[in-house]
Amino acid sequence: MKKIPEKLGRYEAYEDIKTALGNAVYDSLTTEEFESSWQNMVDQYLLYDNEWLQELYRNRHHWVPAYVKDTFWAGMSTTQRSESMNSFFDGYVNSKTTLRLFIEQYENALRDKVEKENIADFHSFKSTVPCITHYDIEKQFQLVYTNSKFQEFQKELTRKMYCYSTFIKREGAIEVYQVTEDIKIGDKRKDIVYGILLNEEEFEVKCYCHHFEFRGILCRHVLCLLTQKKVKEVPLRYILERWKKNIKRKHNFIRCTYSGMEDTPVAKRFDMLCNTFYEVAKAGAISDESCNVLVEAIHNLKIQFSTNSDNSTRDLHVQEGPSWDGKNKTILNPVAVRSRGRPPTLRKENKVDRKSREKMAREKRQKRKKKKTILRYFFFV
Structure with missing residues (x-):
């Protein structure tokens, strides 16, 4: 839609076409309304030969809201830009960051993101946003x-x-x-x-x-x-x-280098079970008969452990924070986990970044020295 001035600006009725196209795309609640509005726009302004509009129409199922809004996207859309990704790396990388340093900073950014998520989850248990109505x-x-x-x-x-x-x-x-x-x-x-x-x-x-x-x-x-x-x-x-605030996300069981989860007992047990099941899966994939036997055995195991798993999950929620109904007010301190890697103050720095930093510091000292000289001159004058 941002290409409308470039692609349609040469038409005499450009402003009217722009309005009609925007109404067709954003105001159509159903696919039938979009089809009708689009066809009326093409007929009214004689846009049959515009190749750009024809290409947009052929791909309408992938970008027009009327076609994609009945599918769950968790709020994401095809028109989103990369501002969120840029802000994700704010304070970690810049235009002079080398590839080697980027890899280190990438893990630091991920670690910071996980910590913020954990803090947000903790606050959801500890405090509640007040209601604005009595419904x-x-x-x-x-x-x-x-x-x-x-x-x-x-x-x-x-x-x-x-x-x-x-x-x-x-x-x-x-x-x-x-x-x-x-x-x-x-x-x-x-x-x-x-x-x-x-x-x-x-x-x-x-x-x-x-x-x-x-x-x-x-x-x-x-x-x-x-x-x-x-x-x-x-x-x-x-x-x-x-x-939900009390949901236990399955990806938290996976061992990773940036979240500190690799040292928890749950992550270690989960990792061991995955490795064991991998060997069993290789043996069961040899033939159809062995595959069917393994699937039936796993199904029986799921039934056997479902009750125990539900009880363990409820106990885990009680330990981590208050229940969602707000009756349990006990808040336990999070498990202290030592961060991995070299401390920020001891990280190695390549020659280019070090020389750039030294140059900037030298320029700042020269500016301060020049400013003091000028102030001293005016003071004595």
Whole structure:
């Protein structure tokens, strides 16, 4: 979309084409609406021969929001730039960093990221973000979500004030509603209508904006309808496990050089089991018969250890911090882990970086000396 001035700027009706293209891409809630808006734009401004637009249309399934927003992307989109990656390396690398030093700093950046995640998890257990309303739904999400995800939920909850719902019809067990949202674009305001399907018997709700399918957070349109119907609790299917504060992430069991997990008993046991299973898998892959026998044996082991695993996981959560319901207030200190590698003050430095640093320090000393000379001159004058 940023190439519009370059690709379409030569047309006399450029401003109108730009507006029509933006409306087709961003305001189309369904694929049918996009197809209709795109075709009307091409017909109205005679854009049949524009190869760039033809290529965009052929690849529409990969970039147009109407085609991709019904798939879970955890909030990521194809239009994201690399600012987050650049900020990830802030303070660790610069344009003069050598390849050898980059490898060291890369692990330092990863270690810092893991530490920040652990601190954020600790704060989610230790403290809670206060509710901004008296709705029971908000209290439900406050108890289970991490602080950062709960704040995302609160943003949607506050934006529901610009929405109002209207009952349209009932088709069997499904009720059809329309939610009108008052949005502001620049200095202009306009109303956008979203359709919502609600099945109260099975408590299934679906909004045409597909915000939940795309980001994993209930949208303001659904929240507007649920609060209007005085719903006190939403089903667990609308509370994703990945956003919960008490979830035990499986990647934490993997041994790595930057997180300090390589020295924990859990990581060592997990690593030993993976190596053992690898040898068993090689033996079971020899024939179909041995593979089937091994699969059945593993299935029986899963049943046998499922109960023990659930109990161990619950005990682990109690040790690490308070339960999500807030009843356990005991906070244990995190395990102290010695960082790996040479301390920052003793790290080796290549000749280029050392000479560059010495040159900058020399220039600073010369500037300070020159400034003192000037001040001394004016003082005596």
